[in-house]
Amino acid sequence: MTIYGYARVSTAGQSLEVQSKALKTAGCGKIFSEKQSGIKANRVQLAKAIAALVDGDLLIVTKIDRLARSTRDLLNSLDQITGSGAGFRSLGDPWCDTTTPHGKLLLTVLAGFAEFDREMIIARTSEGRRLAKANGVHMGRKSKLTPHQRHEALARLAKGTETLSDIGRSYGVSHTTISRLEA
The missing domain is CATH 1.10.10 (Arc Repressor Mutant, subunit A)
Structure with a gap:
């Protein structure tokens, strides 16, 4: 089992030192770190960290917001991590630990709420489209021909x-x- 760490700060003026020290103390043998906004989906070092994971490995972050900025992003990242057979742990958020039954339960509940929210969004937008069409609103791109x-x-x-x-x-x-x- 290899323990990896992932550290991220949002701006060049911030330091990765505190996160790196905490991750080393937690037993991380290799730490992937980057100065990149969490909003950006293309975080190269996070992708490398996830790609390095194999069955039985563990990825640790200091706080959950270092991994993801939205529930959807969190769930997608956790799906990739657990899909490789690895576990995930957040030092600052003990509830977010896929290596424990309690952590798995809480993340499953969180995933359920996210799925429910997504279904509600789909239902609302579908209803909006239906009403717009009923009121004569043209859906889709503008016709190329008159x-x-x-x-x-x-x-x-x-x-x-x-x-x-x-x-x-x-x-x-x-x-x-x-x-x-x-x-």
Whole structure:
């Protein structure tokens, strides 16, 4: 079993020293550290730390906010960590420890709340879309062709003397756009 640490500060003016010292005291053999905002999804050293994990390893952070800034980000990171067979522990947040039954339970409950919240967001946005469509709001991107151009293109297609590509080229659109008019 290898114990890894991950330390992160948000700005160049902050120091990683306090986190590194705490992680070494906790038994971390290798510490991945970076000066990077937690909001950014592309944290190179975190990705390297997670990629290094194998079954039985442990990843430790000093506080949970060093790993993630949102519940979704936390759950995604924990899924990657536990998916490799490794455990996770936060020194400053004892409830967040996937190596204990209590920690697993709390994280499972947290994941359940996050999933519930996501389903509620989907339900609300679906209802909003349904209402907007009922009120005549066009959903999706703006049509590349005006109603007149669509009518003309369909008439040209009905004649059968031109290819989809030729008609599309005359309107500055692809043959696929013209073929969708028939549907």
